[in-house]
Amino acid sequence: MRSLILFDLHYQDNNPLSRRQLDRIVETEGDFDSVILGGDNAELSSGLQNHKVLFERLKTRFDCPAGFITGNHELWGKLANLSSWRLINEIFPDLGKEYGFVHLEQRNLNVGDVSFVGTYGHFDYSFLRQNKGVSMDELLKGIFVTEGKEITWKDRLNMDWEGKRDEEVCAKLIKAFDERIKTSTGKSISISHTIPRLSLNGWPDSPAQYFMEVYSGSNLIGDVLEAHGGEYHFCGHTHAKARDKIGRTRVINLGSDYNILRYAIFQKNDRKCSVEESEVVIS
Structure with missing residues (x-):
């Protein structure tokens, strides 16, 4: 069993660099048994046109089961006059059905004896480090000033969770x-x-990172992996490569970036699982 795993493509059909990145993906050699998209797959656009182009090209090239989760950019509902809840619970699941992609926020994708289990995840401020100069007031506003420069975290401005706090959404x-x-029927490979x-x-420590890292995830995801994680978990979001082990689960942040395509090929042969990673600079 061979699966292609992609994160943070941020596809924009009007961007030549983005189109070249997608061209490189569809040129990937070999056959695959599944394709998994790990969020921030395409930028929100009128009629979700960026997503439609991306999904259509991937399904045309990779004639196999496919699953996806959303990323934070895809949940900036205020830009589209939609709530983030509607996007994650209605709009994207419906789009997935139209193009034959399973929305992993709703159900698992079973391929052979492997179950791909996924979630967007969100943040709950559990990554806030004390005594590093960042306050909850600044985090809730999404604005931080360091070295005379103002940093804005757009999730705080553009997401609309219909009055629910970030901690509630994340939980x-x-x-x-x-x-x-816990209810997966196969060997679970998880995605957030x-x-x-x-x-x-x-990323290395810095005053700016002490602010931005708080929005990068939640310890609740790690707690799930500690208790029930499978052999591998894949994540992204930060655009920086990282590795760790949580419980028995090997965790890989692919670290894909706008001009650096990083992807993984997950393989399972009999009882043995392996991951091959590749990196391509897009110019």
Whole structure:
């Protein structure tokens, strides 16, 4: 069994660099038994046109089962006059059905004896490090000033969770993720857009990072992996490579970036699982 795993493509059909990245993906050699998209797959656009182009090209090239989760950029509902809840619970599941992609936030993708289990994840401020100069007030506003420069975290401005706090959203999504792992019928390979432990952030410490890293994930995801994780978990979001082990689970942040395509090929032969990683600079 051979699966192609992709994160953080941020596909934009009007961007030549983005189109070249997609060309490189469809040129990937070999046959695959599944394709998995780990969030921030395409930028929100009118009629979800970016997503439609991406999904159509991938399904045309890879004639196999496919699953996806959303990323934070795809949940910026205020930009589309939609709530983030509607996007994650209605709009994207419907789009997935139209193009033959399973939305892993709703159900697992079973391929042979492997179950791909996924969630966007979100953040709950559990990564906040004390005494590093970042306050909850700044985090809730999404604005931080360091070295005379203002940093804005757009999730705080563009997401609309219909009045629910980030902690509530995160707990709800990850509780459902936990249930899907516990009830999976095959060998679980899990996916989250946001990271399960701060050690997966991938960036060196700095005043700016002390602010931005708080939005990179939640310890709740890591707690699920500690209790029920499978052999591998894949994540992204931070655009920086990182590796760690949580319980018995090997966790890989692929670290794909706008001009650096990083992807994984997961393989299972009999009882043995392996991961091959590749990196391509797009110019």
